[in-house]
Amino acid sequence: MQKRVRRYFFDFINGQEKWLNDMAKRGYRLKGCGMLTYDFESCQPNAFEYAVIFAGNLTNARAKDYQAYIETMGFRTFTKNIGLKYAFGKVKWRPYGKGFGQIATAPGNYNNELLILEKEQDGQPFELHTDAADQYESVKAVAMVYGWEVMMTAVLFALTFLPAAVNSTIALIWGIRGLLLILGILFGRPMVKSVREAKHLKDESRLYE
Amino acid sequence: MVKTIRDHAKGGALTETTFLVLLAVYQPNHGYGIMQFIDNETNGRVVLGAGTLYGALNTLVKKKWIRLVDSERDNKKKTYVITAIGREKAEEELKRMKAVLKLAASIVKGDGK
Structure with missing residues (x-):
């Protein structure tokens, strides 16, 4: 069964992560997401677990490299926006970025500030940063x-x-x-x-x- | 993503993450393999998160303590190996740890002054 939910999270890390995990507990697996939409498909309850991480301080190249690396570690990934402005052919200054990560472009890393990670529920904590x-x-x-x-x-x-x-x-x-x-x-x-x-x-x- | 090498200005101490990653790439190894190596060799005491490992690998490559294996550059799964500088750093760390261990053993076991 497919399900589309429209939602926006001001608490874009913890709030979004908790909601995605609640959906997974109820048997919904994330299939894709848009600016305000989340598409789910039915799955076994508690089969998957989600983490939301911030990558909006990275350059576009570094963010893509990070995403590719995360995928080689066995996680499924989705990119997600923080803001709600549709943009194409735009360059924006992000004061919270690192170095050239302060420049966001669309197409590019603008509206792709977050990474949603999915792993199969294996009883192990979803810890990406351990140090x-x-x-x-x-x-x-x-x-x-x-x-x-x-x-x-x-x-x-x-x-x-x-x-x-x-x-x-x-x-x-x-x-x-x-x-x-x-x-x-x-x-x-x-x-x-x-x-x-x-x-x-x-x-x-x-x-x- | 972040700088994980916090060398002590005078003592030259490496973080445990840095030292373990260096040990994991004495033989060519990729991200997941490095995580597995550290998990197995420390009997699960140290389980590195993927994000932490990414930061450590990038910093070590930048400092030329490890390098990408040439034939694997275009591969999605990047393989890393320790460099001569990295070996030197690992040996220095081993020496430092032995000295700290000797000091700690002499005091904690009660045979210190």
């Missing part, structure tokens, strides 16, 4: 994305107080502020969680590898 320093780096990269989104939302919120914006109708201006506040909370919660986790891992990495 404390490595775990810290991967969580820090995610925290930086959330931080960027929260900062952009805060800047937009501040812009609503400019004289030109204040001249708009009160209902419109408060509607926009309310929407931005909700976005700030939606991105802010996973940001706080990631920052706390990164801090904990940094402390651990001083003691353990």
Whole structure:
């Protein structure tokens, strides 16, 4: 049986991963995904397990190399977007990227910031980063994305107080502020969680590898 | 993905991940083989995650401690082998560990000063 679900995750790592694993527990195996859609096919409940990793800080070439490497390790992979803007023939600056990873292109690594990994359920934990320093780096990269989104939302919120914006109708201006506040909370919660986790891992990495 | 070699500035200590990866490529080996080698040889004490291993391999190639096996360059499954520099680093680490072990044994077992 085929099933298509439309969904968007503000908590794009942990929230999305948990949902995919819940679907797998209910007997749905991921078959493909679009910007807002997930296609599933029926399978035995608990037959597969999913992990979502962030690759949006890598260059396009490095991200493709990483994906190819992951596949040689026996995982099935899917690329997934973080943002919701359709793009073609676009170049975008990503402040949270590393080196040339700060430049995202469409076609290329734009809208392919995440990798969804699938493995058969074998009773072993789905751990991709096992070294404390490595775990810290991967969580820090995610925290930086959330931080960027929260900062952009805060800047937009501040812009609503400019004289030109204040001249708009009160209902419109408060509607926009309310929407931005909700976005700030939606991105802010996973940001706080990631920052706390990164801090904990940094402390651990001083003691353990 | 990340730099996993955190050489101690003076002591030259390698991370366990780095040292084990170097040992795993004394014979040409690919990613999955390296993971299996480390898992087997440490009796499951160290199980490297694929992401951590990817970072370690890239850093080691960049530092020229390991290299891609020529005939395997175009293969999707990349095979790596240790270089002369890598062997030198592994030997230095073994020497360092022996010295640390000797010190620890003399103190922990009670025959230290």
